[in-house]
Amino acid sequence: MACAGSAVLEGDAAAFAAAVRSLINNPQFSDVTFVVGRERQEVFAHRCILACRCQAFQGMLSQPQAGAQEPWPPQTPLVLSHVQPEVFLAVLEFLYTNSVTLNSLIALEVLTSAVEYGLDDLRKAAVTYGQTDLQEHCLVFVEDRTQEVVQTRSFHELSAAALVAVLRSDRLAIDEPHLIRAVWEWAHVSSAVLERPVAEVAAGPVRELRLPLLSPQELAALETNNQRDPLIPVESIAEAWKCHVLRKGSGAPPRLCQRRRGTQPREHHSYLE
Template identity: 80%
Template structure:
């Protein structure tokens, strides 16, 4: 801190940044090592930089006792088997330079590391990059990360993308890998650009894939998502076909189908939530829609 009457003069920031950047993964003068990922790649770092920039590393690198001597560079490395070397190096780049080099392949994993290490500024940079790089193939993975780590702004951005590209998104592998809570967040939208029979088929495929992966019954895994399907929008012919399919896997509770049939019989709404009668943006018009709302 400058004393009274003093002036702080700054040198060339580019030269300083380049000099500090040259220390990233540089064994010269390093005093801590990491073994990273399945590749068991050795990564070198400087504990003073890591500790002053990140509370998580401060805790990891602090000596177990206040009077313990500083560990020597030859100490056993820290093993980080759960993170890719490229991702960990991106985190180090941010810690050393306050900037980060991202691409679509690693951005979500860097976001995960930023949340785990409590690096809020890095988290914001990752979210900004991901929002600008969303694609049909990436959006479900990004949505899942947003739901998992409570990133509300990113979740909203992903949902808006899904709403504009629904038919393409539901055909992706990422859609089939969504968790039930993430899928529910999609199905609650009124702005999905897809007709309800297509959406029912997509949810059925999601449920069967999830059942095979998790080795749990289809109906159990789909219990929450199917509550968001708007069966009342289906025509009698489509509803009858749905019943036939449902006899094979019991995807949809019988009472939900019965409620949809009741609307056709009474030609009016009933006790089910009114949102289940609202047409989505992509809903094709059917004769009975006029009395649902």
């Protein structure tokens, strides 16, 4: 406890930060060694820093080696074959200095490690830096595995804005009727979670559904189902019918007449283009 009249005097912050940074991957005075990645690169660290900064490492270093009673001995390296050395060094940099140097080549992997080790501040930094790359990677993943993705819980938990971004893609590997059904299911889940009407929570995403791609039979079935369970504005359905009546794409925004990668061919598609 500080005495009356005492004061906290701070030294040179830059010098302190530089001194601590010099400890990163420094074998001098280190008491734990990691063997990292396929390259089996040795990385040196200090137990006290890892343990006080990260509960995951605290648990890892406190657990005894197989067949032993004492915590993990200093002379026995910890093998981390699933992480790249440069990614692990970025994690260590954050643990030692509370800052991290990122580039586009490792941002996503650092994000993964931050989640794995429960480092929330590092996760936020990686997301902020790699937000564009992260979105692009996620969209490519969804585009390549659309049929599987739309059946997952994660798809049902998407925000309306994120779903709109997905639905604007021409490269979704799914036929439109299946995509409409997936959006219908997403809307009901979101409605229950947000306690708002289905049509209200789905107002943005349903505008990205490409109804003109449906055959007359599919459109008629959709219209009947929509009367029982309103989701899609009647104006959007009317626009799709107009394309069939006029036998051309006018009557709907051009993007809604564009076939996706997974769209199955239908006879009327020839006059939508």
